[in-house]
Amino acid sequence: MLHIQSEDWVCGSAEPRIQKPMIGEIAGYVALKLNVDFDKMLGRRGRKPISDARHIAVWMAHGLTGKSLTQLAHYFGRDHSTIRHAIDRVDSTPSLKAIAEQIASQLTA
Numbered sequence: 001m002l003h004i005q006s007e008d009w010v011c012g013s014a015e016p017r018i019q020k021p022m023i024g025e026i027a028g029y030v031a032l033k034l035n036v037d038f039d040k041m042l043g044r045r046g047r048k049p050i051s052d053a054r055h056i057a058v059w060m061a062h063g064l065t066g067k068s069l070t071q072l073a074h075y076f077g078r079d080h081s082t083i084r085h086a087i088d089r090v091d092s093t094p095s096l097k098a099i100a101e102q103i104a105s106q107l108t109a
Contacts, residue, residue, distance in 0.1 A: 021107060023061045023075045030057040033103050042077060056100045058083055059090035064104065 021029075031038040034053045040046055041054050054076065061072055062083075069080040076083065090096045 020065055023065055023067065023072065026061045026064060026107065027057040029107050030060065030103060033106070052096060055086040055089050056096060056103065058086040059100050060104050060107070062087055064108070
């Protein structure tokens with residue numbers, strides 16, 4: 001759920017500015033869109049659909065929040081090198097990147 005507060009309204013505009021989504025909001029949205037269990041997505045193990053969803057959530061959180069790899073690692077319960085691997089995997093896999101970009105555009109629309 002994105003949060004819109006009164007200070008987010010642009011003066012003279014009918015459109016609110018949407019705050020940056022938080023990591024948990026991104027992860028939850030990805031789990032919902034890809035139909036995977038949120039707790040399993042954040043868990044230590046997971047078959048390919050679950051790990052793909054986690055990688056997409058990491059990639060989106062990195063791009064949308066501006067958080068450091070260490071901050072993302074803390075949230076996802078991994079180390080920063082695993083977070084870097086997830087980001088690189090999405091960037092180097094066209095099918096994953098297309099899904100990630102589509103979900104990101106839906107979240108920020």
